[in-house]
Amino acid sequence: MSRLRLVGVFLRLGVLNELQYRANFWIQLIRSLVNLATALAGLGVVFSQATTLDGWRQDELLALVGVYFLVGAGVNLVFLPSMSQFIGDVRKGTLDYVLTKPEDAQLLVSIRRVDIWRLIDVAMGFGVNGVALARLGSDLGPGRAAAFGLTLLAGGAIVYSFLLALATTAFWFVRVENILVVFQSMYVAGRWPVGIYPPWLRGTLTFVVPIAFAITVPASALVGRLDWPTLVGTVVLAAAMLAFSRWFWSVGVRHYSGASA
Amino acid sequence: MISPLATRVPTAPDPTLRGAATRDATISVRGLRKTYAVPEREAGAVAAVRSLVRRTTREVPAVADVGFAIAPGEVVGFLGPNGAGKTTTLKVLAGLLHPSAGEVTVLGHVPWRRDRAYLAQITLVMGQRNQLHWDIPVGDSFVLNRAIYRIPERQYRETVDELVDLLGLEELLPKPVRNLSLGERMKCELAAALLHRPRVLFLDEPTLGLDVSAQRRIRAFVAEYNRRHEATVLLTSHYMADVEALCQRVIVIHRGRLLYDGDLTGLVARFAPDKTVVVELAGDAAPELDLAAYGEVVRRDGGQVAFRVPKAAAAAVVGRLLAELPVVDLTVEDPPVEDIIERVFREGGAQGDVASPPDGAAAREPSDGAVAVPAGVSR
Amino acid sequence: MIAGRAAGPRALLGLYRAQFAVHLAAQMQYRVMLAIWLIGLVLQPLMYLVVWATVARSQGGEAGGFTAGQFAAYFLVLMVVNQLTFTWVTEVTEYRVREGEFSPLLLRPVHPIHADLAENLTYKLLTLTLTLPIALLLGVSFGADFSPPVWAVAAFVPALGLAVALRFVADWLVALLAFWVTRMTAINQTYSVLTIFLTGQIAPLSLFPEPVRVVAAVLPFRWMVAFPVELLLGRLSARETLVGFGAQAVWLVVLVAVLPWAWRAGVRRYSAVGA
Numbered sequence: 001m002s003r004l005r006l007v008g009v010f011l012r013l014g015v016l017n018e019l020q021y022r023a024n025f026w027i028q029l030i031r032s033l034v035n036l037a038t039a040l041a042g043l044g045v046v047f048s049q050a051t052t053l054d055g056w057r058q059d060e061l062l063a064l065v066g067v068y069f070l071v072g073a074g075v076n077l078v079f080l081p082s083m084s085q086f087i088g089d090v091r092k093g094t095l096d097y098v099l100t101k102p103e104d105a106q107l108l109v110s111i112r113r114v115d116i117w118r119l120i121d122v123a124m125g126f127g128v129n130g131v132a133l134a135r136l137g138s139d140l141g142p143g144r145a146a147a148f149g150l151t152l153l154a155g156g157a158i159v160y161s162f163l164l165a166l167a168t169t170a171f172w173f174v175r176v177e178n179i180l181v182v183f184q185s186m187y188v189a190g191r192w193p194v195g196i197y198p199p200w201l202r203g204t205l206t207f208v209v210p211i212a213f214a215i216t217v218p219a220s221a222l223v224g225r226l227d228w229p230t231l232v233g234t235v236v237l238a239a240a241m242l243a244f245s246r247w248f249w250s251v252g253v254r255h256y257s258g259a260s261a
Numbered sequence: 262m263i264s265p266l267a268t269r270v271p272t273a274p275d276p277t278l279r280g281a282a283t284r285d286a287t288i289s290v291r292g293l294r295k296t297y298a299v300p301e302r303e304a305g306a307v308a309a310v311r312s313l314v315r316r317t318t319r320e321v322p323a324v325a326d327v328g329f330a331i332a333p334g335e336v337v338g339f340l341g342p343n344g345a346g347k348t349t350t351l352k353v354l355a356g357l358l359h360p361s362a363g364e365v366t367v368l369g370h371v372p373w374r375r376d377r378a379y380l381a382q383i384t385l386v387m388g389q390r391n392q393l394h395w396d397i398p399v400g401d402s403f404v405l406n407r408a409i410y411r412i413p414e415r416q417y418r419e420t421v422d423e424l425v426d427l428l429g430l431e432e433l434l435p436k437p438v439r440n441l442s443l444g445e446r447m448k449c450e451l452a453a454a455l456l457h458r459p460r461v462l463f464l465d466e467p468t469l470g471l472d473v474s475a476q477r478r479i480r481a482f483v484a485e486y487n488r489r490h491e492a493t494v495l496l497t498s499h500y501m502a503d504v505e506a507l508c509q510r511v512i513v514i515h516r517g518r519l520l521y522d523g524d525l526t527g528l529v530a531r532f533a534p535d536k537t538v539v540v541e542l543a544g545d546a547a548p549e550l551d552l553a554a555y556g557e558v559v560r561r562d563g564g565q566v567a568f569r570v571p572k573a574a575a576a577a578v579v580g581r582l583l584a585e586l587p588v589v590d591l592t593v594e595d596p597p598v599e600d601i602i603e604r605v606f607r608e609g610g611a612q613g614d615v616a617s618p619p620d621g622a623a624a625r626e627p628s629d630g631a632v633a634v635p636a637g638v639s640r
Numbered sequence: 641m642i643a644g645r646a647a648g649p650r651a652l653l654g655l656y657r658a659q660f661a662v663h664l665a666a667q668m669q670y671r672v673m674l675a676i677w678l679i680g681l682v683l684q685p686l687m688y689l690v691v692w693a694t695v696a697r698s699q700g701g702e703a704g705g706f707t708a709g710q711f712a713a714y715f716l717v718l719m720v721v722n723q724l725t726f727t728w729v730t731e732v733t734e735y736r737v738r739e740g741e742f743s744p745l746l747l748r749p750v751h752p753i754h755a756d757l758a759e760n761l762t763y764k765l766l767t768l769t770l771t772l773p774i775a776l777l778l779g780v781s782f783g784a785d786f787s788p789p790v791w792a793v794a795a796f797v798p799a800l801g802l803a804v805a806l807r808f809v810a811d812w813l814v815a816l817l818a819f820w821v822t823r824m825t826a827i828n829q830t831y832s833v834l835t836i837f838l839t840g841q842i843a844p845l846s847l848f849p850e851p852v853r854v855v856a857a858v859l860p861f862r863w864m865v866a867f868p869v870e871l872l873l874g875r876l877s878a879r880e881t882l883v884g885f886g887a888q889a890v891w892l893v894v895l896v897a898v899l900p901w902a903w904r905a906g907v908r909r910y911s912a913v914g915a
Contacts, residue, residue, distance in 0.1 A: 002411055009408040013401045024823055031826040031833075038837040041852070045843045049703040050695045088739070096357050097392035102380035103409050117826070166676070178677060181731055185680035189687050196694050201686070209679065257359045257373060258295070 006103070007111055010078075014114025028117035036124055039065050039191065054196040059135040061193070064219035066128035067152070068190050071215055073121030074156050075163065075187075081113035083167040084180055090170040090256075099253070106249050110164065129222060136223060147221040147231060154238035155214035159187075161241035162210060164249060171252035190215035210241065286330035286366075287461060287493040288354060293363035295324040295349050295517075323349040324360075325517035336487050336494040338508035342606050346517040347497045348465060354495065355385045355463050367461060381410060384459040386450055388469035393438045399449045400434035403456060410457035417456065424452040427482055444475030451479065455486065462486075464496040468503055480506045501599045515606055529595050532605045536575045537594045538568045543587035555582055564589070655750060659758030664766065678770055681723050682778075688842060689715035689782060704847040709785030710873070714844055716775045716784055717869045721800065722841065723771045724764050725807040725865055729756055730831065733815035734824040737910070746907065753812060753899075760808065792874045795881055799868040802888040807864040809895045819906035840866035846875075860891040 018024065043065060047058045056064070086109045089095040098108050133140060140148070166183055170176045186209050194205050194212040205212040217234045220226040298318040324346040331337050341347045352358040353365060356372035356379065365372055370379035386392075393402045407417050425431055428448045438446060447467065455462075464483070468476040484507055487494055498504055504511060504525070511528060513521040521528055538556065542564045552558050555578055556568035570578045575593060582588055595601075692711040696703040706714065736742045745752040779786060788796075814831050818824045836842060838852070838861035845853050845866050856862040867884045870876050876884065 006408045009405060013397060013405065017397050017401065021823065024826070027821075027823070027826045027830075031830045034830050035833055038833055038842070041837070041848075042842045045847055046691060046695055049847070050698050052698065053691065054694055092390060093387075094390045094392060096352070096355070096385060096387065096390075099357055099375070100355050100380055100383065100385045101409050102377040108409070169676075178728060178731070181728065182677050182680040186683055188684050192687060192691050197687075197690050201690070209683070254359070257357055258297070258361075 003104075003107065006107075010111050011114055015116050018114075018116045024117065029120060032117075032120045032124060035121075036069065036128070039068070042191070054193055056193055059132050060219075060223045060225070062135070063129055063132035063222045064193060064215065065191065066125050066130075066132055067155075067219040067222065068125075068215050069121050069128060070125030070152065071155055071159055071190070071218075072187060073118045073125055075159055076115060076121065077118040078111050078114050079160055079163055080180060080183070081115045082110050083163055085113050086167055087170045087176055087179070095256070099257075105253060106164070106246060110160075133222070138224060140222070144221065144224055147226055148218055151218040151221045151226070151231060151234055154234045155218050157238040158210050158214040158234075158241050161238075161245035164245040168245070168249050168252040171256045187211050193219070206237075210237065213237075285332070287333045287335075288329075288331040288367045288495065289365070290330070290350075290354070291328045291364045293324055293327040293350065293353060293365060294322070294361045295346075295353065295358065296320050296322045296361045322517050324353075324514075327363075327514060327517070327519050329512055329519065329522055331493060331495065333493055334487070334491040335510060336484075336496070336507050338504035338511040339495055339497040339514070340504065340511055340602060341497075341514040344516075345514050345606075347514060350514070351385075351463050351465055351495065351497060355383060356380065357385075381457060382459055383461045383463065384454040384457070385463045386454045386465065386467055388447065388464075388466035391438065391446065391450060393446070393449055393453055395439050396437055398435050398437050399430070399441075399453075402438070402449075402453055403434075406453055406456050412457055416458075420456055420458060421452075424455060427485060428452055428478075444471050444478070447471060447475065447479060448482075451482065458490060460490075460492055462492055462494045462496075464494065464498075466498055467496065468498060468500055476500065476502065483507055501597075501602065505598060513602070513605055520605060525598065528605075529598065529601055533596050533601045534572055535569045535596065536572055537596055538570050538575065538578060538582065539565065539592045539594065540568075540582055540586065540588050541565050541590035543589050652750075652754060655754055656758045659755055660762050663759045663762040674767060674770075678767060678774075681726070681767075681771065682719060682774055684836075684841065685715040685719040685722065686778065689778075692843065693782065704844070706844065706847075707785060709783050712779065712782040712784035713786040713873060714869065716779050716782075717786070717872055718841060718865065719778075720768075720771055720775050721803070721865055721869050722839075723767060724800065725804050726764075727756075727760050727808055727811045729760075729808070729811040730815040730818075730824070730828045732756070733812075734818045734828060737818040737824075742910065746910075751903075753903075756812070757808060764804075786873070788872050789874045792872055792876075796868055796872040799871050799884065799888065802885070802892060803864050803868050806860055806888055806892050806895070809892065809899060810860055810864065813895060813899060813902055816902050816906045819909045835861060835864070838862065839864055840869065844870070857887070860887075860895070863888045863891055 040062075043058065043061055046053060047061075051057070053061065086095070086098075089098065099105055101108060163183055166179050167176075169179065189205055189209065190211045192212070194202055194216040197205055197212070213234075217226065217230060220230070297320070299321050327346070327350060339347050339351065349358060353360050354367055354372055356375045359373045368379065368382055370376055372379065393399060394405075403421060406412075412420070425434070428451065430448060430452060433441060433445055433449055438449065441449065451467065462483075467483070468479050471479065480503055483494060483496070486492060487507075494507070496503065496507065508525070510524055511521070512519065513528070521531065523531075537559070544564070552561075552566055552568075556570040556574075558566060559569050560567040568578070579591065579593065582591065689712055692703070692706065692715070693708040696706060696708040696711055701707055703711075733742075736745070745755075748755075778784075814827070817827060821827060838845075838856040838859065840856070840862070845856055845862060848856075856866070863884065867876075867888065871881060871884065
């Protein structure tokens with residue numbers, strides 16, 4: 001409970017401090033709009049040449065773009081800025097301050113920074129999903145909504161775990177500022193359904209860089225393409241990734257403190 | 262800047278207290294040892310490519326065998342040159358580093374287990390590194406620490422009021438850290454680090470880079486905090502003034518080994534074999550006299566002459582000077598503590614049998630390439 | 641500012657050689673980092689390769705004038721060209737200004753752009769040893785249809801060199817905004833998204849509607865990546881090739897002329913703020 005409050009404090013302070021820079025709002029809005037526009041234009045170019053892509057119709061892929069924005073916004077809202085700070089802290093040695101706090105270090109490191117402007121992307125993601133559903137003319141029953149919610153959470157957990165594992169490498173390699181830029185370029189792989197890739201690459205994008213998978217599944221749930229095995233598999237994968245990244249993090253901390261040496 | 266020791270009242274800690282300290286000590290360290298595996302590579306592109314295939318590492322001891330005990334409420338200065346192992350020891354105590362060997366307890370906890378109960382009672386302040394967030398107002402950082410340490414509202418109010426009062430922070434709280442001067446920032450860092458009223462303070466160079474008045478302010482504050490809350494303080498500093506003003510006791514380590522543990526006066530007695538005798542001679546008698554007969558002349562400035570005299574012979578020399586020369590004024594001084602410390606390190610270095618860690622292993626300067634820095638060591 | 645003073649060409653050459661050695665050693669140290677970085681560089685073109693090859697196959701083997709094999713060739717050449725023209729100047733500069741690490745660079749008697757360029761070139765040469773084999777491997781596995789005419793190969797080399805220079809200078813100019821804007825992340829991301837879109841990394845520019853193509857060609861974007869790629873694949877006529885070289889040259893001259901002016905203004909601003 002008090003951990004939830006801690007998250008609240010970070011969020012509140014993030015909002016309060018950003019509101020001082022109101023000019024920033026416009027820059028951020030433009031960024032979000034450009035991002036969305038290029039994503040939709042990419043979709044448009046593909047469907048100017050074809051009517052379906054690996055069995056996905058245009059409006060179904062629109063839902064995928066929506067999920068892509070939603071999960072991306074969630075990650076960018078807290079996790080990415082926090083990991084960026086974490087990597088800087090390792091390099092500067094100020095991580096020591098985090099590790100001497102009586103709170104779970106992984107939690108602290110994951111939620112310390114908030115980029116509230118990403119709420120614009122959250123809104124856009126929901127907007128795009130709404131449009132996609134309306135154009136598909138299908139209504140979201142409670143079962144499908146639940147499946148969507150569940151897989152969205154699982155997808156978010158998968159992406160978070162992947163990001164944490166990437167950032168944790170800072171304990172060994174110190175200078176990994178660029179790894180977050182890399183994450184962003186990897187995240188782009190989620191813009192298309194994972195099914196279009198050849199098997200070897202699909203495996204990579206499911207288990208090694210599981211971003212495409214994490215985004216395809218909730219989108220499938222939203223448009224009603226999801227089957228039970230995939231749903232269960234996704235939840236299991238999310239749990240496994242969370243456990244793995246937590247373990248890897250603790251190995252990193254132990255390495256940092258020289259316990260493994 | 263450094264007052265000669267002759268003018269200082271020695272404040273030796275009660276030896277019985279220190280003897281008992283191992284049992285009831287706040288901090289107890291026995292046989293502490295810490296070695297780093299440092300990757301080795303020669304300079305140059307060829308070696309760089311070779312290191313792709315095979316990386317050689319070398320074991321570097323940072324702390325070889327250190328033991329001490331600190332009683333509750335003591336303020337102890339931790340001295341040593343760069344790379345001596347001070348920061349390593351401090352980090353072990355703060356739970357940041359896992360030692361290679363040795364027994365350490367602080368407040369009854371093993372630090373590197375990082376129990377919540379332990380971490381809630383200690384604090385770490387590093388002079389050259391900020392914990393306050395650059396972009397947000399100081400007050401907000403306090404609120405964050407309040408949430409992290411789960412400080413009850415009332416206690417938080419009281420503590421903030423007290424710290425604001427003691428450090429004069431009133432006007433700083435709404436400012437973002439980036440707009441503060443170095444001295445202001447350090448005051449805020451200290452306050453943020455003390456909100457949860459820690460019982461043990463680890464201060465690593467808390468006055469580094471500050472001007473003299475800011476240093477004095479920090480010193481006075483630490484002394485006051487120690488007095489009010491009976492907190493135990495372990496502090497490293499390059500400024501002897503810090504140590505002289507705050508510490509009844511000093512621990513000197515060099516090349517990972519303990520060289521001295523006791524009060525400052527004892528340090529002087531042990532490591533300064535000479536005294537400085539300064540005489541003021543009447544008229545212009547000085548030029549013609551054979552002054553070298555009394556001792557080594559280290560300074561000669563008109564009628565004023567300074568001799569270096571072995572401690573044992575000091576009394577005799579003073580007697581002879583007074584009897585044989587037209588002395589107007591005479592003082593006997595210990596050399597400045599800084600000189601003694603320097604001598605300690607020189608001599609300690611000569612005897613030391615522990616390999617000195619390379620620059621990267623324990624140097625405190627941030628090295629930007631950080632090529633050979635082992636994890637967990639100060640960068 | 642001292643940093644603006646020009647150093648002699650021989651001194652500069654010495655500087656580049658020294659920088660090369662240093663960065664080579666440094667990047668060797670961070671080889672795991674490099675490998676992870678490569679995944680990102682490879683993944684995006686690979687993704688669009690797959691998307692477009694899928695489209696081409698679903699349309700009976702050809703879409704927008706590209707067969708699946710030609711799409712493969714396009715995106716793999718793009719992968720190499722993108723890797724060779726890519727810089728992380730915008731991110732690094734933002735980071736330097738934010739962390740106050742720019743001041744030491746200003747004190748050096750050499751313009752910081754030289755160190756950046758040397759590092760960038762080192763990095764590219766180093767990673768080329770990895771991207772080329774990867775591109776070849778992927779070319780085989782995706783059946784890339786790659787048979788460039790000899791004249792195109794000859795013309796490709798200077799076009800690539802100009803593209804590298806153009807993108808580097810353009811990135812450096814955008815990066816200089818960090819002196820004025822405190823929060824560059826959003827601007828950098830917008831620039832990066834636009835670059836990806838307008839340099840033909842999502843789809844060959846010829847597949848886009850007219851307005852997008854015009855924007856990409858009037859601005860320097862097309863000439864930073866897409867032009868050498870299209871050239872090597874033999875998709876450009878002699879006339880289009882000459883226009884391309886002309887556009888590259890004009891943009892390069894314009895940007896290089898603006899650079900010192902923008903740099904001085906930026907440094908003045910930076911010193912005034914006293915960050």
